[in-house]
Amino acid sequence: MKTRDKILLSSLELFNERGERNITTNHIAAHLAISPGNLYYHFRNKSDIIYEIFLEYEKLVDFYLDIPEDRPITLEDLTFYLESVFDGLWSYRFFHRDLEYLLDSDRRLRQDYREFTNRCLAAISRIFEKLADAGIIQPQPDELRSAMSLNVWLVITNWMAFLKTAHALEESTSLTLKELKQGIYQVLTLEIPYLTADYRERVMALREKYRPSLPESADASDGASGKDEKLRNF
Amino acid sequence: MKTRDKILLSSLELFNERGERNITTNHIAAHLAISPGNLYYHFRNKSDIIYEIFLEYEKLVDFYLDIPEDRPITLEDLTFYLESVFDGLWSYRFFHRDLEYLLDSDRRLRQDYREFTNRCLAAISRIFEKLADAGIIQPQPDELRSAMSLNVWLVITNWMAFLKTAHALEESTSLTLKELKQGIYQVLTLEIPYLTADYRERVMALREKYRPSLPESADASDGASGKDEKLRNF
DNA sequence: GACTCACTAGAGTATATACTCTAATAATAG
DNA sequence: CTATTATTAGAGTATATACTCTAGTGAGTC
Missing domain, CATH: 1.10.357.10 (Tetracycline Repressor, domain 2)
Structure with a gap:
């Protein structure tokens, strides 16, 4: 795989996992074991x-x-x-x-x-x-x-x-x-x-x-039986 | 007004205007014309x-x-x-x-x-x-x-x-x-x-x-007459 | 007048961040 | 084989960032 594509792939992976804000270009380069210079050869920024x-x-x-x-x-x-x-x-x-x-x-x-x-x-x-x-x-x-x-x-x-x-x-x-x-x-x-x-x-x-x-909301207390009950009002 | 409150007020104002990510503690201090040290006296971070x-x-x-x-x-x-x-x-x-x-x-x-x-x-x-x-x-x-x-x-x-x-x-x-x-x-x-x-x-x-x-959506094209029309289906 | 204490200034620092520069190596075309 | 181009390493840099440290100041208290 081309370095360029590897950069995109790793970036996406790292961004998804840790958030774009927490991932620097140096992190990306390090993760791929390439140099920052290499990364900046492929992308302007x-x-x-x-x-x-x-x-x-x-x-x-x-x-x-x-x-x-x-x-x-x-x-x-x-x-x-x-x-x-x-x-x-x-x-x-x-x-x-x-x-x-x-x-x-x-x-x-x-x-x-x-x-x-x-x-x-x-x-x-x-x-x-x-x-x-x-x-x-x-x-x-x-x-x-x-x-x-x-x-x-x-x-x-x-x-x-x-x-x-x-x-x-x-x-x-x-x-x-x-x-x-x-x-x-x-x-x-x-x-x-x-x-x-x-x-x-x-x-x-x-x-x-x-x-x-x-349960995902503060007042969703039952959760067990609802299956038949939920159609009641339609 | 107490410095502490001024810091909170200015921070809120600057965060709202330019985004928390773009505002540093130094920005906040500068905006209030106080020193960073002063800011850090009032807040740990x-x-x-x-x-x-x-x-x-x-x-x-x-x-x-x-x-x-x-x-x-x-x-x-x-x-x-x-x-x-x-x-x-x-x-x-x-x-x-x-x-x-x-x-x-x-x-x-x-x-x-x-x-x-x-x-x-x-x-x-x-x-x-x-x-x-x-x-x-x-x-x-x-x-x-x-x-x-x-x-x-x-x-x-x-x-x-x-x-x-x-x-x-x-x-x-x-x-x-x-x-x-x-x-x-x-x-x-x-x-x-x-x-x-x-x-x-x-x-x-x-x-x-x-x-x-x-108009806020791609297919909302009329916009003029809708007032009577919108109740059609109820 | 000595003392305390809340408050403030401002220089300083360790680290991070985004990015540059040079030089070198592989790949490829003629 | 040579010339060119694509690719890479790695050291380096300017700036930003969050925060620390020291040295105070000024208002009140006894």
Whole structure:
């Protein structure tokens, strides 16, 4: 593997594990057992490394969120989108952690990320539209769909920070992909009221698969029986 | 004013404006025209300053989110809670920006913040309960209410980051409290499907007050007529 | 007037950080 | 084989950062 690619790979790994703020270019070089000079031969600066990693991330998510326009959407599609988005979030998890700082220090990144967000929002909105076309959720007026899509985005992008800052995670305990994917439970919670009668059961069952195992909120006290109870009000 | 308090005030101000990561203890001292030594006489280190600021923040939010248990809740109460929470978020906005790093570097803060989050989640959940008692929203099973409360929290705490990273905000343009409060629109969006017939109109009118003025998502194209249209599907 | 004590100045320091420079070595093209 | 180019090592550097240390000052107290 090319040194350049090794640098990108190691950087991503170290950033994810210890946070971009805690990883210097010297750390990266040391981790690869190459010299700082070598690293700076391949990249002008640290920002450049981060920018390239972002491009990979962007490419991945854009690939996942390519909505087929020639056929209706299925529940399997929805599952795929959700799983994929959280996979992506996991693989590049350092990125959202220091997002604001990163965007402040790199103009290109700032601009690109803005467009990226808009594409994601548009994709989410399109998914809602197609879910309605497929009779999985009720159709929503444009304005509501936009606001809903934005809420989905906010929940998705903040779920990891919530886990890391508020959840059981004592020192030493580190986040797992499985825990991260419980975010899908939260996203599906947003959709519950809009489900059609035809699909309600199936989506609720899907959601159940991602239910967090640990109690996660101060007043979630039962946790055992809920499975039949939770449909009560629909 | 005591030097100690001036340090806290200036720190908060500088952190909010330029980000904790970009502000050193020397910056703070220089801004106050005092010596670094003086600053370190009053605080052991930078973490201590941040911790004290957090304690103020915590106190403020705890004060705002004190739910009265001796009377039913009103729509005015709800408005107050929402406005207050966003006011608090605004006044201590640096905090959520570098949250993960801050918690990683200070054990006390980590622990305290976890409890703080849980109190907030419990308060949100309690508000939902009382909204149902008051006939403003339909009652929800515990499990759904918890998940909903968590989504509300995720939307609230991520809204600012969204504005800063994805919104119009070019360089130079800086965030305003007014824009921040448009997050209330997003929070109320979450509650729409649960509103009772009695209150739907009133809550929708309230929500309308916080509607963002700018188009905020890729597919929100109309923006002019929506006011009558948006109730179509309810 | 001696003493205490909260408070302050300002120089200084150890370390980290991002990055540069020079020189050397491998790889490749003609 | 030679010339060029790509790659690497490793020492070095300017600056920043968080923090320490010493030497006070000034207001009150007995």
